[in-house]
Amino acid sequence: MSHVADPSPVLDKAPAPALRGPAARPVSRLLHRRVWLRLTLLLSAPLAWMILVYVVALAALLITSLWSVDSLSSEIDRTWTLDNFRTLWESDVYRRVTIRTVSVALAVTVIDVAIALPIAFYMAKVASPRARRMLVVAVLTPLWASYLVKVFAWRIVLSEGGLADWSGIGSPGYGLTAVIITQSYIWLPYVILPIFAALERVPDSLLEAAGDLGAPSPMVLRSIVLPLLVPGIVAGAIFSFSLTLGDYITVNIVGGANQMLGNLVFVNAGAANNLPLAAAIAMIPIVVMLVMLTAIRRTGALENI
Amino acid sequence: MKSTFRSGRVALACLSLVSVSVLTACGSSDDDKKTDEVEKLGKMEGKVSILAWPGYVEDGSNDPNVDWVSAFEKKTGCEVTSKAYGTSDEALNLAKSGDYDVIAASGDLSLRLIASDEAQAINTDLVPNYANVYDFLKDTEWNSVDGKNYGVPHGYGANLLMFNKKDVDAPTSWGAVFEKDQLEKNKGKVTAYDSPIYIADAALYLMKTQPDLGITNPYALDEDQLAAAVDLLKVQRQYVGEYWSDYLKEIQAFETGDSVVGTTWQVIKNNIKNKDVDVTLPTEGATAWNDTWMLSSQSKSPNCAYAWMDYILSPEANAQATEYFGEAPNSPQACEKTTDPKHCETFHAGDEEYAKQLWFWRTPVEKCLDGRTDVQCTNYAQWTQAWTEIKG
Numbered sequence: 001m002s003h004v005a006d007p008s009p010v011l012d013k014a015p016a017p018a019l020r021g022p023a024a025r026p027v028s029r030l031l032h033r034r035v036w037l038r039l040t041l042l043l044s045a046p047l048a049w050m051i052l053v054y055v056v057a058l059a060a061l062l063i064t065s066l067w068s069v070d071s072l073s074s075e076i077d078r079t080w081t082l083d084n085f086r087t088l089w090e091s092d093v094y095r096r097v098t099i100r101t102v103s104v105a106l107a108v109t110v111i112d113v114a115i116a117l118p119i120a121f122y123m124a125k126v127a128s129p130r131a132r133r134m135l136v137v138a139v140l141t142p143l144w145a146s147y148l149v150k151v152f153a154w155r156i157v158l159s160e161g162g163l164a165d166w167s168g169i170g171s172p173g174y175g176l177t178a179v180i181i182t183q184s185y186i187w188l189p190y191v192i193l194p195i196f197a198a199l200e201r202v203p204d205s206l207l208e209a210a211g212d213l214g215a216p217s218p219m220v221l222r223s224i225v226l227p228l229l230v231p232g233i234v235a236g237a238i239f240s241f242s243l244t245l246g247d248y249i250t251v252n253i254v255g256g257a258n259q260m261l262g263n264l265v266f267v268n269a270g271a272a273n274n275l276p277l278a279a280a281i282a283m284i285p286i287v288v289m290l291v292m293l294t295a296i297r298r299t300g301a302l303e304n305i
Numbered sequence: 306m307k308s309t310f311r312s313g314r315v316a317l318a319c320l321s322l323v324s325v326s327v328l329t330a331c332g333s334s335d336d337d338k339k340t341d342e343v344e345k346l347g348k349m350e351g352k353v354s355i356l357a358w359p360g361y362v363e364d365g366s367n368d369p370n371v372d373w374v375s376a377f378e379k380k381t382g383c384e385v386t387s388k389a390y391g392t393s394d395e396a397l398n399l400a401k402s403g404d405y406d407v408i409a410a411s412g413d414l415s416l417r418l419i420a421s422d423e424a425q426a427i428n429t430d431l432v433p434n435y436a437n438v439y440d441f442l443k444d445t446e447w448n449s450v451d452g453k454n455y456g457v458p459h460g461y462g463a464n465l466l467m468f469n470k471k472d473v474d475a476p477t478s479w480g481a482v483f484e485k486d487q488l489e490k491n492k493g494k495v496t497a498y499d500s501p502i503y504i505a506d507a508a509l510y511l512m513k514t515q516p517d518l519g520i521t522n523p524y525a526l527d528e529d530q531l532a533a534a535v536d537l538l539k540v541q542r543q544y545v546g547e548y549w550s551d552y553l554k555e556i557q558a559f560e561t562g563d564s565v566v567g568t569t570w571q572v573i574k575n576n577i578k579n580k581d582v583d584v585t586l587p588t589e590g591a592t593a594w595n596d597t598w599m600l601s602s603q604s605k606s607p608n609c610a611y612a613w614m615d616y617i618l619s620p621e622a623n624a625q626a627t628e629y630f631g632e633a634p635n636s637p638q639a640c641e642k643t644t645d646p647k648h649c650e651t652f653h654a655g656d657e658e659y660a661k662q663l664w665f666w667r668t669p670v671e672k673c674l675d676g677r678t679d680v681q682c683t684n685y686a687q688w689t690q691a692w693t694e695i696k697g
Contacts, residue, residue: 268689
């Protein structure tokens, strides 16, 4: 490596074998001078990952949905066609399943938010620090158990003569109600945590000031707590809604004879070997999510998350 | 500003490069598939990976008394790993992964495996126990194509009607799951097999009860006949509590009483501890399976695979496996080795006339399997579509 003219005093004084500073490390010197190179090296790995995982996967999904499957050899026919989307549009079974899936996701979201709000409020504002820590642990604990174990546990709870029957509450039996109950249970921590985090950020002094100025509790909740809470609620709602939208295992285990969008994707990809149609069906939840996120963005709630 | 523009272009170039490589990867070649039969065997590889129906590869982990894999491992030194599948469609995708050396395939899977070059032709001279097998099981339309043999027969049996004596009076007809007045009593507790191939069960019932439809083979349905079967299944759908493809799910549902009547396999009945649950073969006959051990064209351990096929065809192993699953063994020698001396009588093993009453699973294709040439039959893709609509 030839010495490049460098005004650095360190270079002149230091003995040759023990070079210190930028001159000693030509790589760092190069990186120091070339900002774009530094950025490229820093960002290329995560960026490549992002592109591969998000963009390429989505693009592949879109491209695949425009192909079709040859019915005889069940090989993929790579000529562009909109047939899959036409099937989705024309056959009312897909419309029904979409409506059913979105309704289940909405129900789960509403139930989860309704349960999470008081729990999060108690955790953030009422409980002692010690009790708060215990509650956070309690909320997080179910996340340590496998998803499948929890769903099968619900299958047994809701079965004939199971815990629900035996305790006198009565079981709704396997079906959409069972799916809503199970999904509400499984995604509840994902809703409690963002609401809890948002509530923790509400300063106590605000509440006290409101109280001092004579605001009744409902008014404090409505005009101070709720506006500060909206970002947390929206974040939690997005979690529970999107996670329910893509689920197919719960409905398979406790859903009785019902099917949701995820099942249709699974059946077409896994059983019928019709990847293009599966890809087209998979576009439905993506579109639903995009519509929902745009709607939320309009309300401005996303900016505060 | 300029640098942002440039990095944007770089990112775009990367993106297009990556997507092109992904797309080319989709169209990978089939170079490593070997579909021709081997001339002679070599050294054992020390391991073999098997894809089969539940109950076909038992090593004692489910029931310590049910174990025919350990003896094979001891004899050949081939360590067995196995995976059980629930539907033929699931098996097709698993087989395509190339992770399995041997596949136990029913008639609705075997031809699809052969058509997609996933199966390797079998040199039956290298499977000594093949000689014992009933002749009517050899070289059938579901294990041979163009004179080439793609598999060795395992056993066959019928899809049975299971019921809970407490809720259902011992039925003799599939009407118990297809007739409105009988379904009414068990609303929400009826179950059915969750696969498009179940449409054939409805078609078989229509074949016997509505002769005007002209169904002669439940796997060869023209559009009108398929529509009739779909209508029947849509009626049934209103009474179905849940569909099953996972056999463990059905076992649990019948034990708790969540399901009280529906289609099943003998092996499921064997695993149910509830004494009120019984099975029957209805008078209409039944859809059935006739299973074939096939060799994957991507097999990495073909020698151990041949050793397994020969072993599972041996009278001792075949008797154990078929008796446990509840199906007819494949050879008269195996019938002599069953623990229940009447097993082969119960399952009518070797009875060609009886076997003709069973409708072995086939893949529905456009060229009608019943020989009709004036109409086009519905294919499996249409059946899948119909099945989605039935479930609604």
